[in-house]
Amino acid sequence: MEILVLVKPVPESESRLRPSPDGRQLDTEGVKFVLAGYDESAVEQALLLKESVPGSKVRAVALGPAARAEEVLRATLALGCDAATLLEAPPGRELDGAETARALALAAAKGPADLILLGKQSGDQETGILPTALAARIGRPGFSNVLDLRWDPGSNRFRFARATEAGEERWEVPAPLVVGLQQAWNDPRTAKLQNILRSRKLPIDRIPAAEVAAALGPAPRESATKFLLPPPRTGAKMIEYGRPEEAAEQLVRILRDTARVLP
Amino acid sequence: MSRGVLAVAESVDGHLAASGREAAAAARSLSEGGTVTGLVLGTALAGPAGELSRAGVDRVLTMEAPALEGRRALPWAAGIAAAAAATSASVVVLPGTAFGRELAGAVGSLWDAPATAGVTEIVGSDAEGIEVARPAFGGRATQRLKLTGPRIVLALRANSVPPAPPAAVPAPIEPIPAPELAAGILAGEPVGFAAAASTGGPELTQAAIVVSGGRGLKAPENFALLEELARSLGAAVGASRAVTDAGWKPSSYQVGQTGKSVAPQLYVAVGISGAIQHLVGMMSSRVIVAINSDPNAPIFRVADFGIVGDLFQIVPALTAEIRRVRGLAEPGRSPGA
Numbered sequence: 220m221e222i223l224v225l226v227k228p229v230p231e232s233e234s235r236l237r238p239s240p241d242g243r244q245l246d247t248e249g250v251k252f253v254l255a256g257y258d259e260s261a262v263e264q265a266l267l268l269k270e271s272v273p274g275s276k277v278r279a280v281a282l283g284p285a286a287r288a289e290e291v292l293r294a295t296l297a298l299g300c301d302a303a304t305l306l307e308a309p310p311g312r313e314l315d316g317a318e319t320a321r322a323l324a325l326a327a328a329k330g331p332a333d334l335i336l337l338g339k340q341s342g343d344q345e346t347g348i349l350p351t352a353l354a355a356r357i358g359r360p361g362f363s364n365v366l367d368l369r370w371d372p373g374s375n376r377f378r379f380a381r382a383t384e385a386g387e388e389r390w391e392v393p394a395p396l397v398v399g400l401q402q403a404w405n406d407p408r409t410a411k412l413q414n415i416l417r418s419r420k421l422p423i424d425r426i427p428a429a430e431v432a433a434a435l436g437p438a439p440r441e442s443a444t445k446f447l448l449p450p451p452r453t454g455a456k457m458i459e460y461g462r463p464e465e466a467a468e469q470l471v472r473i474l475r476d477t478a479r480v481l482p
Numbered sequence: 483m484s485r486g487v488l489a490v491a492e493s494v495d496g497h498l499a500a501s502g503r504e505a506a507a508a509a510r511s512l513s514e515g516g517t518v519t520g521l522v523l524g525t526a527l528a529g530p531a532g533e534l535s536r537a538g539v540d541r542v543l544t545m546e547a548p549a550l551e552g553r554r555a556l557p558w559a560a561g562i563a564a565a566a567a568a569t570s571a572s573v574v575v576l577p578g579t580a581f582g583r584e585l586a587g588a589v590g591s592l593w594d595a596p597a598t599a600g601v602t603e604i605v606g607s608d609a610e611g612i613e614v615a616r617p618a619f620g621g622r623a624t625q626r627l628k629l630t631g632p633r634i635v636l637a638l639r640a641n642s643v644p645p646a647p648p649a650a651v652p653a654p655i656e657p658i659p660a661p662e663l664a665a666g667i668l669a670g671e672p673v674g675f676a677a678a679a680s681t682g683g684p685e686l687t688q689a690a691i692v693v694s695g696g697r698g699l700k701a702p703e704n705f706a707l708l709e710e711l712a713r714s715l716g717a718a719v720g721a722s723r724a725v726t727d728a729g730w731k732p733s734s735y736q737v738g739q740t741g742k743s744v745a746p747q748l749y750v751a752v753g754i755s756g757a758i759q760h761l762v763g764m765m766s767s768r769v770i771v772a773i774n775s776d777p778n779a780p781i782f783r784v785a786d787f788g789i790v791g792d793l794f795q796i797v798p799a800l801t802a803e804i805r806r807v808r809g810l811a812e813p814g815r816s817p818g819a
């Protein structure tokens with residue numbers, strides 16, 4: 220089975236968040252970009268499938284500024300991915316979801332894949348639209364919020380569950396397929412030191428920024444306008460009371476008359 | 483600048499989902515006098531279409547086709563793009579559900595339009611485009627974006643836009659044919675469904691009020707206290723990971739980094755300490771109330787209102803008070819008894 224797993228370099232979860240000098244987006248000065256969140260689970264899922272289906276290959280793909288994307292791809296190689304493709308983001312060009320899908324479709328077009336796997340949303344913007352944007356771009360079935368993805372060699376189909384508000388649907392879909400993975404608890408493995416060292420020397424295929432830019436629309440259609448941090452919470456207004464009934468009365472009065480959140 | 487807007491609604495058990503009413507209300511505010519069209523897709527659409535026709539739209543389109551029955555993003559997106567073209571809509575508003583996000587991506591690509599999802603606020607709108615706000619970084623920040631061009635796709639976040647009051651006169655309902663769908667995008671089929679462990683109330687991510695319990699409840703049977711409180715409020719019940727890890731509640735109840743993200747109007751945290759992994763799943767809630775016996779619990783730093791005390795005393799008092807002000811009877815007693 221040929222698997223493509225798409226990963227996005229995102230700020231380490233411990234990073235301090237602050238607006239850039241122009242106030243439009245996250246200040247990335249000094250921020251470390253890593254493989255994280257649902258993407259990390261997607262890599263683990265790709266490797267689990269590879270281990271269960273002999274002869275499988277996993278190629279990791281990342282789009283971003285070259286240095287950041289390379290770091291993340293080296294991490295996937297150290298974990299056991301067989302190959303990597305780096306799509307260099309055109310510097311300074313903001314991409315909307317449909318354009319990101321166009322760019323990633325370039326990597327998908329380099330060779331046939333039975334499965335294209337992504338995290339259901341990125342660890343930073345968390346928009347969650349890319350799995351189906353890519354599926355629509357390349358004309359293959361696409362499902363997101365997917366749990367428990369398995370390959371059934373007997374029927375040549377993927378079997379998986381998909382989370383909805385009402386419950387879990389079960390699906391069986393033949394390859395090729397695009398999947399946005401919701402699993403965040405498949406206990407991603409950590410790389411061994413010798414594999415980390417080895418991964419530093421492995422080749423990475425590159426699609427240069429000019430080629431990526433040529434796949435995009437003529438002009439950007441999405442731009443960040445403001446990055447806002449919540450006002451520092453001043454702490455709760457504490458309810459002073461003698462008996463529990465008094466606390467309840469006060470709280471209900473506030474919720475009903477001041478905050479207006481009671482039905 | 484007036485524009486045509488298409489609002490897409492989902493249905494649940496033969497009824498219009500609340501998220502569809504919210505999409506209709508957002509579409510109305512974006513139309514600035516233009517036509518708002520509601521769209522339902524699938525099969526057996528008469529019920530949801532009727533409800534949508536009173537949700538503040540100018541007309542309702544029903545796209546009935548067996549291929550649209552399961553919720554598959556690509557066939558639905560093809561239908562939505564066709565309906566947008568037929569109605570000359572320049573904006574598509576999608577519901578604040580997990581599937582709404584899937585649709586945003588697929589419609590964005592098929593319609594070649596910028597798309598975003600999880601929109602909590604429409605900040606502004608002019609001839610160039612629409613500026614929206616959406617939470618990012620697990621609710622630790624808000625990113626505002628401007629989407630521009632002749633076509634724009636937005637999926638809302640649940641509970642961000644108040645639905646319109648029901649219209650006295652229903653809007654007209656018309657069928658619209660489904661477009662030809664490529665066989666490739668219809669490969670595979672649904673083979674089963676397991677309903678989420680019911681909390682007896684609304685679904686967690688869609689509820690306007692969420693009442694969550696933590697390890698402070700001490701034992702699974704004590705969740706009955708919270709469930710009573712939730713019933714008095716018409717709220718969904720959530721839990722911390724300490725609770726789901728201990729098996730007191732199934733993982734579908736879990737709020738937080740590795741559980742569900744919720745952003746209700748009111749979030750009540752009971753016996754929850756407020757670990758960062760819990761906070762990122764509920765920090766975008768409008769009003770947060772914490773009940774905890776430890777005055778130094780970190781949850782009080784993000785709460786708007788706090789009660790320091792024993793939840794086993796406070797919660798029953800709160801339930802009784804809410805029932806009193808809402809005129810609800812205690813269970814097991816007839817009203818006025």
Ligand SMILES: Cc1cc2nc3c(=O)[nH]c(=O)nc-3n(C[C@H](O)[C@H](O)[C@H](O)COP(=O)(O)OP(=O)(O)OC[C@H]3O[C@@H](n4cnc5c(N)ncnc54)[C@H](O)[C@@H]3O)c2cc1C
Nearest residue numbers: 696697698722723724738739740741753754755760775793
């Ligand atoms: C990778 C990772 C992911 C995680 N993901 C999540 C997640 O998605 N969601 C999540 O919730 N957690 C998550 N956690 C766990 C998180 O760190 C906390 O351990 C967990 O949230 C604690 O749950 P709790 O507040 O119920 O329990 P505790 O921290 O034990 O708090 C119990 C609280 O109850 C109070 N209390 C006790 N008795 C009473 C009483 N009688 N009346 C009133 N108050 C009382 C105590 O003062 C205390 O504050 C994650 C952790 C990790 C490492």
